[in-house]
Amino acid sequence: MSKTSLDKSKIRFLLLENIHPSAEALIRAAGYSQIETLPRALQGDELKAKLADVHFLGIRSQTRLTADVLAAAPKLVAAGCFCIGTNQVDLATARERGVPVFNAPYSNTRSVAELVLAEAILLLRGIPAKNALVHRGGWMKSAAQSHEIRGKTLGIVGYGSIGTQLSVLAESLGMHVAFYDVVTKLPLGNARQVYALPDLLAQSDIVSLHVPENESTRWMIGPAELAAMKDGGILINASRGTVVDINALTAELKSGRLWGAAIDVFPVEPGSNNEEFQSPLRGLDNVILTPHIGGSTMEAQANIGVEVAEKLVKYSDNGTTTSSVNFPEVALPAHPGRHRLLHVHHNVPGVLSAINQVFAEQHVNIASQYLQTKDGVGYVVMDVDTASSDAAREALAKVPGTIRSRMLL
């Protein structure tokens, strides 16, 4: 088992938001014993107090890692988002503080695509409203406004991992697929790219949103976009709650101009299962409301637990940052018989030569050196002879421009 300069028994992991137990199992199997798990998100002061002593943090979509919170986490070595979205983390600040952030970019794409397709079928048949009526003792045996999915047009906004997966599944059921994306994408199957969002909205029977939360997607579906949708259209949002103006959507649904919607994500979501969910969409019969569970299947969550925990452990044990969403990516081999020095610094001219100067002055022989930079931050890793590593680490920490350094035994 690999060793870290800080004894593994002293390294603290905090896993929030009911992360699947597969994560804890993997971290324990790697030799770490201090792992605290909580079933809910933490925010603000409560989160800051908890983070004072934490080295590795695991979150899902609800815990906000703002610049303020990161400043209160001086020991934080790395953070893992046990999900796809990383919009809840101030990624630039994390990078500038020398904290790599990891996620699981593919583990729940299939789960989301399956749910969206199921919702599209249910909404086209008016099942949510019929189900609600029958539960209240009503009966409405009628084919009015009930349609097959075959031959209908699905408009996908955001043709990435989930959008493409959905595209393939929808075509297998006989749907026509059109998509809008800011990037020109290779269409799968017979799908076709539409280059203006209003055009896509106007020609789709069902519109499904699969964009990340960022400046370009915030409130991208507002009154004008909803008005551009077909009469009787259906909107599905399993991306992020800030993508849709929920009040405008409520108005379109209440007026009956849009036929139905399935919404999994909301501008404000409860941080735990014990809080009340508030939304103007509550009580509308032809709206499927789900508690942000698009990616919540046992299969996806178990895989995510392993994938992200593995990335955190690998960074802790060996320094590898491959697939980090905010950090220079370095894939490192094992370092048997050597000590490994990890140095994160501001990427300004002279830092690397200062490091090499320090090593020359300390008579430290560098066996291997790896360097990557990203957006103003450099990450250099050096494997050195064990005899001289302590002196080298001490000198390295004093190099101007250093953000942080670490040694692996």
Ligand SMILES: NC(=O)c1ccc[n+]([C@@H]2O[C@H](COP(=O)([O-])OP(=O)(O)OC[C@H]3O[C@@H](n4cnc5c(N)ncnc54)[C@H](O)[C@@H]3O)[C@@H](O)[C@H]2O)c1
């Ligand atoms: N409901 C859930 O449980 C759940 C689960 C997984 C992911 N998600 C959300 O779904 C999002 C998409 O996931 P993914 O894995 O497909 O991401 P992805 O990065 O693979 O794809 C996103 C696509 O959106 C495009 N895009 C970005 N900005 C755009 C804009 N302004 N207009 C049009 N297209 C734009 C990108 O070019 C990309 O092709 C995630 O960021 C996450 O927020 C939700």
Ligand SMILES: O=C(O)CC[C@@H](O)C(=O)O
């Ligand atoms: O599990 C979550 O909290 C978020 C799931 C989903 O939105 C994701 O980004 O993968």
